[in-house]
Amino acid sequence: MRKTATCMFPTWELQVVICYGAQMMWKNLALHSNAHDLRRNATDLGSALDLLSEVRIFQILRRHFFMTSGFKKKSLKWSMSLLIAFLLCFAAGLSAMAASDDLVFDNYDRSALADFASSNAGAQWTGGDAGKSATLDDNALKLEYGSKGWFGTGGGIDASSYKYLKITIKGAAGGEGADFDLNYAVGETVKTIGKNFADLSGAAITKDFQDIYIDLAANEIDKGIQALHFNFLDGKSGTIWIDDITFTNSNGAAEEEPAKESAGADDSGETDATTDDTSSDNAGAEANPKTGDSMNLTLYVTMAMISGLAALAMVYKVRKANRD
Ligand SMILES: [Ca+2]
Structure with missing residues:
Protein backbone atom coordinates (compact mmCIF):
# COMPACT_ATOMS: atom_id res chain seq x y z
CA MET A 1 0.00 0.00 0.00
CA ASP A 102 -18.19 46.23 -14.85
CA LEU A 103 -16.98 46.09 -18.42
CA VAL A 104 -15.91 49.58 -19.43
CA PHE A 105 -16.61 49.75 -23.15
CA ASP A 106 -15.24 53.28 -23.38
CA ASN A 107 -14.78 56.11 -20.89
CA TYR A 108 -13.11 58.62 -23.24
CA ASP A 109 -10.59 59.45 -20.48
CA ARG A 110 -7.82 60.37 -22.89
CA SER A 111 -6.61 63.14 -25.15
CA ALA A 112 -6.95 61.45 -28.56
CA LEU A 113 -10.14 59.65 -29.62
CA ALA A 114 -8.31 56.74 -31.26
CA ASP A 115 -5.79 56.25 -28.44
CA PHE A 116 -7.69 53.41 -26.77
CA ALA A 117 -4.67 51.92 -25.04
CA SER A 118 -4.27 54.91 -22.73
CA SER A 119 -7.84 54.70 -21.41
CA ASN A 120 -7.75 50.96 -20.68
CA ALA A 121 -11.12 50.56 -22.40
CA GLY A 122 -12.67 47.58 -24.21
CA ALA A 123 -13.29 49.58 -27.39
CA GLN A 124 -10.71 49.30 -30.17
CA TRP A 125 -12.10 51.39 -32.99
CA THR A 126 -14.36 54.31 -33.78
CA GLY A 127 -15.90 55.53 -37.02
CA GLY A 128 -18.10 58.34 -38.27
CA ASP A 129 -18.37 62.00 -37.33
CA ALA A 130 -22.04 62.08 -36.27
CA GLY A 131 -22.72 64.30 -39.26
CA LYS A 132 -20.62 67.24 -38.08
CA SER A 133 -17.93 66.26 -35.63
CA ALA A 134 -16.85 63.71 -33.04
CA THR A 135 -14.28 65.05 -30.57
CA LEU A 136 -13.12 64.60 -27.01
CA ASP A 137 -14.22 67.23 -24.51
CA ASP A 138 -13.16 67.01 -20.85
CA ASN A 139 -12.83 63.21 -20.88
CA ALA A 140 -16.18 62.80 -22.67
CA LEU A 141 -17.13 62.13 -26.27
CA LYS A 142 -18.74 65.19 -27.85
CA LEU A 143 -20.94 64.41 -30.84
CA GLU A 144 -22.20 67.34 -32.88
CA TYR A 145 -24.71 65.75 -35.18
CA GLY A 146 -26.46 66.68 -38.33
CA SER A 147 -29.12 64.97 -40.42
CA LYS A 148 -28.34 61.29 -41.13
CA GLY A 149 -24.96 61.41 -39.37
CA TRP A 150 -23.57 58.41 -37.59
CA PHE A 151 -20.93 57.39 -35.07
CA GLY A 152 -19.80 53.88 -34.23
CA THR A 153 -17.44 52.29 -31.73
CA GLY A 154 -16.51 48.67 -31.17
CA GLY A 155 -14.02 46.15 -29.86
CA GLY A 156 -13.39 42.50 -29.10
CA ILE A 157 -15.48 42.49 -25.96
CA ASP A 158 -17.49 39.74 -24.31
CA ALA A 159 -20.53 41.37 -22.72
CA SER A 160 -22.49 38.12 -22.49
CA SER A 161 -22.52 38.08 -18.69
CA TYR A 162 -23.97 41.57 -18.29
CA LYS A 163 -27.57 42.70 -17.90
CA TYR A 164 -27.38 46.40 -18.66
CA LEU A 165 -25.71 48.82 -21.00
CA LYS A 166 -25.04 52.00 -19.04
CA ILE A 167 -24.49 55.24 -20.94
CA THR A 168 -23.53 58.40 -19.03
CA ILE A 169 -24.85 61.11 -21.29
CA LYS A 170 -26.04 64.72 -21.49
CA GLY A 171 -27.26 67.02 -24.25
CA ALA A 172 -26.90 70.70 -25.09
CA ALA A 173 -30.66 71.27 -25.05
CA GLY A 174 -32.12 68.16 -23.40
CA GLY A 175 -34.42 65.64 -25.09
CA GLU A 176 -31.84 64.59 -27.70
CA GLY A 177 -32.84 60.93 -27.20
CA ALA A 178 -35.52 61.35 -29.88
CA ASP A 179 -32.89 62.41 -32.42
CA PHE A 180 -31.03 59.14 -32.89
CA ASP A 181 -31.35 55.37 -32.91
CA LEU A 182 -28.91 53.21 -31.00
CA ASN A 183 -28.06 50.13 -33.04
CA TYR A 184 -25.33 47.55 -32.46
CA ALA A 185 -23.24 44.88 -34.13
CA VAL A 186 -22.37 41.27 -33.41
CA GLY A 187 -19.04 40.76 -35.13
CA GLU A 188 -19.53 42.33 -38.55
CA THR A 189 -23.32 41.97 -38.51
CA VAL A 190 -25.21 45.18 -37.75
CA LYS A 191 -28.46 44.74 -35.82
CA THR A 192 -31.16 47.35 -35.99
CA ILE A 193 -33.21 47.79 -32.83
CA GLY A 194 -35.77 50.02 -34.55
CA LYS A 195 -36.35 52.41 -31.62
CA ASN A 196 -34.94 55.82 -30.95
CA PHE A 197 -32.73 56.17 -27.87
CA ALA A 198 -35.46 57.70 -25.69
CA ASP A 199 -37.89 54.87 -26.43
CA LEU A 200 -35.18 52.24 -26.04
CA SER A 201 -34.03 53.44 -22.63
CA GLY A 202 -37.28 54.92 -21.34
CA ALA A 203 -35.27 57.89 -20.04
CA ALA A 204 -34.85 61.43 -21.30
CA ILE A 205 -31.46 63.00 -21.95
CA THR A 206 -31.04 66.17 -19.88
CA LYS A 207 -28.54 69.00 -19.78
CA ASP A 208 -26.66 67.28 -16.95
CA PHE A 209 -24.81 64.01 -17.09
CA GLN A 210 -26.90 61.08 -15.95
CA ASP A 211 -26.54 57.31 -16.15
CA ILE A 212 -29.09 55.83 -18.52
CA TYR A 213 -29.53 52.06 -18.34
CA ILE A 214 -30.66 49.86 -21.18
CA ASP A 215 -31.88 46.41 -20.19
CA LEU A 216 -30.20 44.11 -22.74
CA ALA A 217 -32.50 41.10 -22.38
CA ALA A 218 -35.72 43.15 -22.22
CA ASN A 219 -34.76 44.84 -25.50
CA GLU A 220 -33.71 41.53 -27.06
CA ILE A 221 -30.18 42.76 -27.63
CA ASP A 222 -27.90 39.90 -28.66
CA LYS A 223 -25.42 38.83 -25.97
CA GLY A 224 -22.69 38.87 -28.61
CA ILE A 225 -22.85 42.68 -28.85
CA GLN A 226 -19.44 44.09 -29.79
CA ALA A 227 -20.15 47.50 -31.28
CA LEU A 228 -22.56 50.42 -30.82
CA HIS A 229 -23.87 52.60 -33.63
CA PHE A 230 -25.45 56.00 -33.08
CA ASN A 231 -27.56 56.73 -36.13
CA PHE A 232 -28.86 60.32 -36.20
CA LEU A 233 -32.24 60.78 -37.78
CA ASP A 234 -33.23 62.72 -40.86
CA GLY A 235 -33.60 66.43 -40.22
CA LYS A 236 -32.20 66.34 -36.67
CA SER A 237 -29.22 68.28 -35.40
CA GLY A 238 -27.75 68.99 -31.97
CA THR A 239 -24.95 68.11 -29.56
CA ILE A 240 -24.56 65.32 -27.02
CA TRP A 241 -21.73 64.36 -24.66
CA ILE A 242 -21.06 60.77 -23.61
CA ASP A 243 -18.84 60.47 -20.56
CA ASP A 244 -18.81 56.71 -20.27
CA ILE A 245 -20.25 53.54 -21.82
CA THR A 246 -20.21 50.49 -19.55
CA PHE A 247 -21.75 47.04 -19.38
CA THR A 248 -22.92 46.28 -15.86
CA ASN A 249 -25.14 43.99 -13.81
CA SER A 250 -26.52 46.72 -11.58
CA ASN A 251 -29.02 49.26 -12.87
CA GLY A 252 -28.04 51.64 -10.09
CA ALA A 253 -31.57 51.67 -8.66
CA ALA A 254 -30.38 52.22 -5.09
CA GLU A 255 -27.51 54.43 -6.03
CA GLU A 256 -27.29 58.06 -6.98
CA GLU A 257 -24.46 59.15 -9.20
CA PRO A 258 -22.63 62.32 -8.30
CA ALA A 259 -23.21 64.79 -11.13
CA LYS A 260 -20.11 65.44 -13.15
CA GLU A 261 -18.81 68.99 -12.92
CA SER A 262 -20.19 70.76 -15.95
CA ALA A 263 -19.56 74.29 -17.05
CA GLY A 264 -22.34 76.43 -15.68
CA ALA A 265 -25.70 74.94 -14.75
CA ASP A 266 -25.91 72.79 -11.63
CA ASP A 267 -29.53 72.01 -10.91
CA SER A 268 -30.86 71.26 -7.46
CA GLY A 269 -32.60 68.02 -8.41
CA GLU A 270 -29.37 66.05 -8.43
CA THR A 271 -28.24 65.13 -4.92
CA ASP A 272 -24.54 64.84 -4.46
CA ALA A 273 -24.65 61.57 -2.56
CA THR A 274 -21.39 59.77 -3.06
CA THR A 275 -22.22 56.10 -2.78
CA ASP A 276 -20.63 52.82 -3.71
CA ASP A 277 -18.22 51.94 -6.43
CA THR A 278 -20.18 53.05 -9.46
CA SER A 279 -18.43 56.39 -9.84
CA SER A 280 -16.52 55.15 -12.87
CA ASP A 281 -17.76 58.13 -14.84
CA ASN A 282 -15.71 60.50 -12.72
CA ALA A 283 -12.79 61.81 -14.65
CA GLY A 284 -10.30 60.71 -12.01
CA ALA A 285 -11.71 57.24 -11.39
CA GLU A 286 -9.69 54.29 -12.60
CA ALA A 287 -11.38 52.03 -15.09
CA ASN A 288 -11.60 48.39 -14.20
CA PRO A 289 -12.63 46.66 -17.43
CA LYS A 290 -13.19 42.95 -17.34
CA THR A 291 -11.59 42.54 -20.71
CA GLY A 292 -7.99 43.37 -21.46
CA ASP A 293 -7.21 44.29 -17.88
CA1 LIG B 1 -15.14 59.87 -19.17
Missing part, protein backbone atom coordinates in the same frame (compact mmCIF):
# COMPACT_ATOMS: atom_id res chain seq x y z
CA ARG A 2 2.67 2.45 1.02
CA LYS A 3 4.89 1.68 -1.97
CA THR A 4 1.98 2.01 -4.38
CA ALA A 5 0.96 5.27 -2.79
CA THR A 6 4.47 6.74 -2.98
CA CYS A 7 5.02 5.94 -6.63
CA MET A 8 1.56 7.22 -7.56
CA PHE A 9 2.44 10.77 -6.53
CA PRO A 10 4.46 12.00 -9.51
CA THR A 11 1.62 10.99 -11.84
CA TRP A 12 -1.00 12.87 -9.85
CA GLU A 13 1.26 15.86 -9.31
CA LEU A 14 2.02 16.05 -12.99
CA GLN A 15 -1.65 15.87 -13.87
CA VAL A 16 -2.47 18.75 -11.55
CA VAL A 17 0.35 20.86 -12.98
CA ILE A 18 -0.70 20.07 -16.57
CA CYS A 19 -4.34 20.89 -15.80
CA TYR A 20 -3.41 24.23 -14.24
CA GLY A 21 -1.06 25.12 -17.06
CA ALA A 22 -3.68 24.28 -19.66
CA GLN A 23 -6.50 26.14 -17.92
CA MET A 24 -4.36 29.27 -17.59
CA MET A 25 -3.45 29.08 -21.26
CA TRP A 26 -7.10 28.82 -22.31
CA LYS A 27 -8.24 31.57 -19.96
CA ASN A 28 -5.55 33.90 -21.25
CA LEU A 29 -6.60 33.10 -24.78
CA ALA A 30 -10.17 33.94 -23.76
CA LEU A 31 -9.05 37.27 -22.31
CA HIS A 32 -7.07 38.39 -25.28
CA SER A 33 -8.96 36.94 -28.21
CA ASN A 34 -11.08 39.16 -30.41
CA ALA A 35 -13.32 36.40 -31.72
CA HIS A 36 -16.47 36.07 -29.64
CA ASP A 37 -17.01 32.32 -30.14
CA LEU A 38 -13.36 31.56 -29.46
CA ARG A 39 -13.53 33.58 -26.24
CA ARG A 40 -16.58 31.68 -25.05
CA ASN A 41 -15.14 28.27 -25.86
CA ALA A 42 -11.76 29.07 -24.35
CA THR A 43 -13.45 30.35 -21.17
CA ASP A 44 -15.54 27.18 -20.88
CA LEU A 45 -12.58 24.90 -21.50
CA GLY A 46 -10.45 26.84 -19.00
CA SER A 47 -13.17 26.52 -16.35
CA ALA A 48 -13.54 22.79 -16.99
CA LEU A 49 -9.78 22.25 -16.61
CA ASP A 50 -9.85 24.36 -13.45
CA LEU A 51 -12.51 22.06 -12.00
CA LEU A 52 -10.55 18.99 -13.09
CA SER A 53 -7.46 20.30 -11.25
CA GLU A 54 -9.48 20.74 -8.05
CA VAL A 55 -10.88 17.22 -8.37
CA ARG A 56 -7.35 15.84 -8.89
CA ILE A 57 -6.08 17.60 -5.76
CA PHE A 58 -8.98 16.24 -3.77
CA GLN A 59 -8.29 12.75 -5.09
CA ILE A 60 -4.67 13.01 -3.95
CA LEU A 61 -5.86 13.91 -0.48
CA ARG A 62 -8.49 11.21 -0.31
CA ARG A 63 -6.34 8.41 -1.68
CA HIS A 64 -3.08 9.14 0.04
CA PHE A 65 -3.84 11.17 3.11
CA PHE A 66 -7.05 10.04 4.73
CA MET A 67 -6.31 6.36 4.01
CA THR A 68 -2.80 6.32 5.45
CA SER A 69 -1.15 6.90 8.79
CA GLY A 70 -1.90 10.62 8.46
CA PHE A 71 -5.52 9.78 9.16
CA LYS A 72 -4.61 9.02 12.74
CA LYS A 73 -3.16 12.47 13.24
CA LYS A 74 -6.36 14.35 13.97
CA SER A 75 -4.84 17.78 14.18
CA LEU A 76 -3.18 17.34 10.78
CA LYS A 77 -6.46 16.19 9.29
CA TRP A 78 -8.25 19.24 10.64
CA SER A 79 -5.63 21.65 9.40
CA MET A 80 -5.89 20.12 5.94
CA SER A 81 -9.68 20.41 5.97
CA LEU A 82 -9.46 24.03 7.05
CA LEU A 83 -6.97 24.76 4.31
CA ILE A 84 -9.25 23.25 1.67
CA ALA A 85 -12.23 25.17 3.05
CA PHE A 86 -10.21 28.38 3.00
CA LEU A 87 -9.11 27.80 -0.59
CA LEU A 88 -12.69 27.14 -1.68
CA CYS A 89 -13.93 30.31 0.03
CA PHE A 90 -11.07 32.30 -1.47
CA ALA A 91 -11.75 30.99 -4.98
CA ALA A 92 -15.48 31.61 -4.59
CA GLY A 93 -14.83 35.14 -3.33
CA LEU A 94 -12.55 35.90 -6.25
CA SER A 95 -15.11 34.54 -8.71
CA ALA A 96 -17.80 36.72 -7.14
CA MET A 97 -15.53 39.76 -7.35
CA ALA A 98 -14.72 39.02 -10.98
CA ALA A 99 -18.41 38.58 -11.79
CA SER A 100 -19.32 41.96 -10.32
CA ASP A 101 -16.72 43.83 -12.35
CA SER A 294 -4.07 42.84 -16.39
CA MET A 295 -5.92 42.49 -13.08
CA ASN A 296 -7.67 39.36 -14.42
CA LEU A 297 -4.37 37.81 -15.29
CA THR A 298 -3.08 38.53 -11.79
CA LEU A 299 -6.24 36.98 -10.42
CA TYR A 300 -5.78 33.73 -12.31
CA VAL A 301 -2.08 33.56 -11.53
CA THR A 302 -2.75 34.11 -7.82
CA MET A 303 -5.42 31.43 -7.74
CA ALA A 304 -3.27 28.97 -9.64
CA MET A 305 -0.23 29.67 -7.47
CA ILE A 306 -2.07 29.31 -4.18
CA SER A 307 -3.80 26.10 -5.21
CA GLY A 308 -0.60 24.76 -6.72
CA LEU A 309 1.48 25.53 -3.63
CA ALA A 310 -1.19 24.01 -1.41
CA ALA A 311 -1.19 20.86 -3.53
CA LEU A 312 2.60 20.59 -3.31
CA ALA A 313 2.54 21.20 0.45
CA MET A 314 -0.07 18.48 0.88
CA VAL A 315 1.89 16.05 -1.24
CA TYR A 316 4.99 16.77 0.82
CA LYS A 317 3.12 16.20 4.09
CA VAL A 318 1.58 12.96 2.89
CA ARG A 319 4.96 11.68 1.70
CA LYS A 320 6.42 12.53 5.04
CA ALA A 321 3.54 10.79 6.81
CA ASN A 322 4.09 7.69 4.66
CA ARG A 323 7.78 7.63 5.42
CA ASP A 324 7.20 7.84 9.19
